[in-house]
Amino acid sequence: MKARAAALGELLAGDRSADRIVPPTGFTARLTSFTAGAMAFLAVFALALSIASGRLAERWSAALAQTATIRISAPPEQMAAQTAKVLDILKATPGVASARALSDDEQKKLLEPWFGPDLPLDALPVPRLIDVRETGDGFDADGLKNRLAAEAPGAVLDDHTRWRRPLVAAADRLRLLGLVSILLIGGATAAMITLAANAALSANAQVIRVLRLIGARDAYIARAFVRRFTLRALAGAAAGTVAGMAAVALLPATDEAGGFLTGLGFQGLGWLWPLLIPPLAAIVSFAATRAAAFHTLRRLT
Amino acid sequence: MIEFQNVAYNYGGGELLTDISLRLPPGSFHFLTGPSGAGKSTFLKLCYGELHPTAGRVTIDAHDMRSLSRDDVAAMRRRIGVVHQDCQFLDHLPLAENVALPLTASGRDAAGADLDDLLGWVGLKPLASHLPPSLSGGERQRAALARAVIMSPDVILADEPTGNLDWEMSVRLLTLLMELNKMGKTILIATHDMNLIRTAKSQVPARVLRIRDRRLQLAGSDL
Numbered sequence: 001m002k003a004r005a006a007a008l009g010e011l012l013a014g015d016r017s018a019d020r021i022v023p024p025t026g027f028t029a030r031l032t033s034f035t036a037g038a039m040a041f042l043a044v045f046a047l048a049l050s051i052a053s054g055r056l057a058e059r060w061s062a063a064l065a066q067t068a069t070i071r072i073s074a075p076p077e078q079m080a081a082q083t084a085k086v087l088d089i090l091k092a093t094p095g096v097a098s099a100r101a102l103s104d105d106e107q108k109k110l111l112e113p114w115f116g117p118d119l120p121l122d123a124l125p126v127p128r129l130i131d132v133r134e135t136g137d138g139f140d141a142d143g144l145k146n147r148l149a150a151e152a153p154g155a156v157l158d159d160h161t162r163w164r165r166p167l168v169a170a171a172d173r174l175r176l177l178g179l180v181s182i183l184l185i186g187g188a189t190a191a192m193i194t195l196a197a198n199a200a201l202s203a204n205a206q207v208i209r210v211l212r213l214i215g216a217r218d219a220y221i222a223r224a225f226v227r228r229f230t231l232r233a234l235a236g237a238a239a240g241t242v243a244g245m246a247a248v249a250l251l252p253a254t255d256e257a258g259g260f261l262t263g264l265g266f267q268g269l270g271w272l273w274p275l276l277i278p279p280l281a282a283i284v285s286f287a288a289t290r291a292a293a294f295h296t297l298r299r300l301t
Numbered sequence: 302m303i304e305f306q307n308v309a310y311n312y313g314g315g316e317l318l319t320d321i322s323l324r325l326p327p328g329s330f331h332f333l334t335g336p337s338g339a340g341k342s343t344f345l346k347l348c349y350g351e352l353h354p355t356a357g358r359v360t361i362d363a364h365d366m367r368s369l370s371r372d373d374v375a376a377m378r379r380r381i382g383v384v385h386q387d388c389q390f391l392d393h394l395p396l397a398e399n400v401a402l403p404l405t406a407s408g409r410d411a412a413g414a415d416l417d418d419l420l421g422w423v424g425l426k427p428l429a430s431h432l433p434p435s436l437s438g439g440e441r442q443r444a445a446l447a448r449a450v451i452m453s454p455d456v457i458l459a460d461e462p463t464g465n466l467d468w469e470m471s472v473r474l475l476t477l478l479m480e481l482n483k484m485g486k487t488i489l490i491a492t493h494d495m496n497l498i499r500t501a502k503s504q505v506p507a508r509v510l511r512i513r514d515r516r517l518q519l520a521g522s523d524l
């Protein structure tokens with residue numbers, strides 16, 4: 001590892017004479033730049049997707065307000081008893097932080113937008129609402145439903161935010177897929193650069209043979225190839241990253257209703273993430289070319 | 302010092318060289334002769350480790366060639382100058398850079414007076430910036446000699462170094478090699494040019510080895 005880091009340092013320091021020992025490798029070099037550029041462009045989007053879905057998952061799970069409502073519909077004479085019963089049950093349910101029956105005034109306020117201010121609440125069979133706050137882990141909804149059904153038949157647990165859970169799971173999965181895409185892009189880049197490097201190495205088999213015969217060390221010969229491909233990949237990836245970031249920045253802005261789409265861009269310091277792509281591409285290219293070069297060299301005496 | 306101990310070699314067909322034992326003491330001057338296809342080039346390749354014997358062993362300073370690490374092999378080749386039969390240049394680099402290649406490849410500065418002197422010594426100064434493919438066979442062989450000696454190696458192996466040269470130029474190249482021998486270098490020249498060998502023998506105490514029937518013999522007065 002240390003040797004490899006030293007090799008990387010030497011590589012960046014540069015050596016013009018070592019550059020010249022390998023004849024220009026026009027096509028494979030351009031292929032490397034293009035591949036690295038295209039892959040970096042894709043990586044920017046995968047990164048944006050991953051970061052955005054991560055943000056979404058966080059926002060949605062926070063919005064999964066840790067609340068639930070229990071609605072009690074019962075004949076007026078049983079209402080008070082059932083309400084008391086439900087509150088008792090809730091007190092004994094693990095995962096319930098607090099529970100509170102809404103007062104008549106509060107209920108009136110909730111209904112006002114639909115029925116107007118003059119609603120005679122006590123004359124109507126309006127259900128009683130109980131506001132439940134969960135602890136961090138939440139309660140066992142099915143268990144609670146069963147107990148309520150058994151002991152307070154008029155009570156219905158309205159678990160109104162639970163429908164969002166699959167969405168949070170989907171956003172989490174999307175983030176994972178984004179990260180997997182980035183890994184795949186890195187692997188594909190390594191594979192393509194290995195192919196290009198192998199093509200360059202076999203096109204220059206005679207050069208390598210001569211260098212070996214006159215006493216050049218493997219590291220010296222490899223460096224000439226590695227340097228060329230690493231710099232090409234770095235330049236290509238930088239261009240691709242800039243293009244990708246520009247494309248993300250220029251995504252048409254939508255208002256809040258746009259939801260997911262609005263979230264696709266980078267925010268604040270998030271713009272620094274894609275800047276990691278070019279150096280990573282250079283490291284991938286360095287490792288791939290170096291492995292290919294040493295593999296070729298070991299076949300020579 | 303290079304030493305062969307009961308060395309045999311074959312390329313996969315029949316045995317080409319059999320039971321060869323030989324020492325090349327420091328400062329010695331040897332010719333290696335034999336008909337075309339006898340195995341002269343093969344013998345030289347065994348000397349600098351491009352090939353490994355199929356039996357026996359080749360040692361350099363008592364180290365088995367086979368046991369050297371790859372970097373040790375590289376270092377060893379910098380101490381053995383080789384004039385290859387087919388010269389082996391990098392065709393995209395000018396002559397001067399080709400001659401200086403062993404220096405640049407070992408991380409040393411190749412510029413300067415020494416390179417100029419060396420090119421002058423082999424009469425190639427005016428061609429320094431030419432590419433190898435544009436040179437004549439004789440010019441290439443002189444350039445190959447210049448490259449072989451630029452690291453000032455202890456041993457110089459030359460494979461048919463006068464193959465493409467006229468007599469005058471052959472003698473000049475032989476003279477260069479004899480000068481190097483007087484400076485203490487070990488010289489081994491593979492050639493089938495008997496006139497060249499006779500000319501050399503009249504000036505230096507050279508030994509003549511001959512490959513015959515897959516074996517190495519010391520040639521006597523029957524040259």
Ligand SMILES: Nc1ncnc2c1ncn2[C@@H]1O[C@H](COP(=O)(O)OP(=O)(O)O)[C@@H](O)[C@H]1O
Pocket residue numbers: 312317335336337338339340341342343344
């Ligand atoms: N790489 C090789 N593979 C197979 N046979 C070879 C190879 N190189 C040389 N030979 C054969 O080995 C024999 C000796 O070759 P070489 O050492 O070049 O002879 P010389 O230099 O004395 O002319 C020849 O018959 C040649 O065809």
Ligand SMILES: [Mg+2]
Pocket residue numbers: 341342343386460461
């Ligand atoms: Mg030969």
